[in-house]
Amino acid sequence: MPEVNLHASAVAVREIRLNTITGFTGKATELLAQQRCGGLVDQPRSFTQCLGCSTSNAACMVTLVQDGVVISHGPVGCSSCLHEFAFTYRVNAPLRGISHASQRHIYSTNLSEEDTVFGGNQKLADTIRAVASRDDPRVIFIITTCASGIIGDDVEGIADQAEEELGIPVVAIFCEGFRSKVWTSGFDAGYHGIARKLVRPPRQKRPIINVINFWGSDIFSRWFKRFDVTPNFITPYATAESLSYSSEALASVQACTTLGSYLSGALEQHYGVPALRAAPPYGVAATDRWLRALGALLGKPEVAEAIIADDHEQFLPQVHELRARLKGRSAYVTAGAGHGHSLLAVLAELGIRAQGASLFHHDPVNDFDNEDADALVAMVHDYGDVPNLSICNKQEFELVNVLNRIRPDILLARHGGMTLWGAKLGIPSLLIGDEHFGMGYEGLVNYGEAILESVENDEFVKNLSRHSVNPYSKWWLEQPPYAFLGDDT
């Protein structure tokens, strides 16, 4: 089992910890066969477009903590995109019952050329104190950048010293962009800091289940209520306090195994909070299994059976109806690893043929070392193979090429900026940022209706395609989509 080592200040990146890859093309079954025999090899690209940065992903994990503030220790450009998380926090707050979303407090130490020469330690120390007195936060997160990492500022030492002085957790998060090509390493860095500095050793058990997720709608409370437990959402809309007692939960579940992998592993290995061994509940089969696994873990299998029976009765007739209306349709998916697998399951459950998927990375193993929680394994087991599976860290030139060839009836995307490629080609494209929208039995109804609405209202994208200019040349669109994959020149 990959060991979660909370003694080291920096988390081991995914390439090293989990053998995660960002380059592959083939069938889903081929990918799984390679991962099972230990033969999974990352295929490099001889040309790539830009990638996301770990510092931004770490910021994503900690900016949405209600009573925390974030300090980016680096040049101001490294924090130029972080305001996006303030937007995310504000617009999704109603999904979690927060009527007045407070302002996010994101700072930069604005390292200058002079600071890279003389060191930024003092500037960081001063910033922490200024931020503490200005905002009175319950926790301060410091996210590092390439500049502070290379000059070797003592971020950990300064954080520890400030923590002692201020009496609140000051969490150093090591997320320099150059350390990893896998964007989720930034999530791990955020979780690593939280697990090291915020989570307290348990004093008692609480009737809560940790839900490691993004900012999706709350589908869990309805289910959990029948088990007499409540969700402890991590990290969006959590508080320093609620994160601190996550060690006292009865279990941890994740909306997406790749997202929850590290923190679930940390809470299990260090505080004995079991990670639920089931793929996230997308599709009927996976939702049945997930509820049963939860019922078994909580010692309430009869409650799980009751929920399954009730929800089947309520939602499956609508699912059958949608299947009939969606019959013969095809789709292509672009999303992060775990959630992309779940979307493929949703499509299969609705009777839509997945023509392929472009997923941002692939973990052959998770931090609690369990194949039952692997959503791709579950999807292939429940619904069969998927062709044209590409592991591709948002290389849009590959996506455009593939879409141009495959021409699915709909493109499903989880991330802003991806659907435009489908729309420009006249392909109806559906962006759903709420990752819980397709969860459970009602999620199938939600997605089915949204897909139907998109494919039946394609006039806009058709019109758009007639008037848009594709920035990629005819030459490139005629090349094989993975022409630059597997060539290390």
Added chain:
Amino acid sequence: MSKQPKQIAIYGKGGIGKSTTTSNISAALSDMGYRVMQFGCDPKADSTNTLRDGASIPTILDLLREKKKVDAHEAIFTGYNNIYCVEAGGPAPGVGCAGRGIITAVQLLKQQRVFEELDLDYVIYDVLGDVVCGGFAVPIREGIAQHVFTVTSADFMAIYAANNLFKGIQKYSNAGGALLGGVIANSMVHPYQSEIVDDFVRRTHTQVMQYVPRSITVTQSELGGKTTIEASPQSTQAAIYRQLARRIDEHHQSAVPHPLEPSELRDWAASWADTLVAIESGEVREAVGAGI
């Protein structure tokens, strides 16, 4: 839970004899029955050569250059008396960032919990030169090394480097960093040299761990690719290194040094310049420091 090794870092100006001293300390500690790792933090990557018959070993950063995933054990070799030898390595002269190299190498071993796994009694970091940047300060912060010793001669530039190290230690001392154990006075030939070092340690509130005379035995041993402890165990010089190792073993309480300010250091050096001229010219003066 496995025991925590005693971790010490040895700093000093380039060419002052750090690796020689460190390797002899490692060898002597291993002779005392301890499980020792010597961790060279110098892009030259020759810290551990005399523990391995003069042979070089692949460095952590060499391995990282070849493949992105390195099992720390691939970079650990055994030398004299089963001392574990590791070299951080680094970029070629004039390119890249040697400081970041040290951060990367130390992180790799920490993340893989190598020190705990090998059940070590001692980890000794042999760190290049002066504390020139944040990377070179890594062994003295983040709770890595507990004690720092600096090797210096009576040469002004070596003392200048030692004083800089003291500043680094003082800076990190409030944040749980390593503290100063003392000074190893190397290449002692004339009495006035030990007197200069004595005067410096008195002013900076530290101590001399050992006076190590310049010795042809050391040179002979090194040319044969060995430490003095291994090549000439009966020699006077080996006895001195063993005494140093025993003192380090018995040393438990380090302290925050009081580095001299630049003007103080300059004035101090100037006063010694006058004294040395007087010694050269045979002028009779009252003794300046302790020990004369």
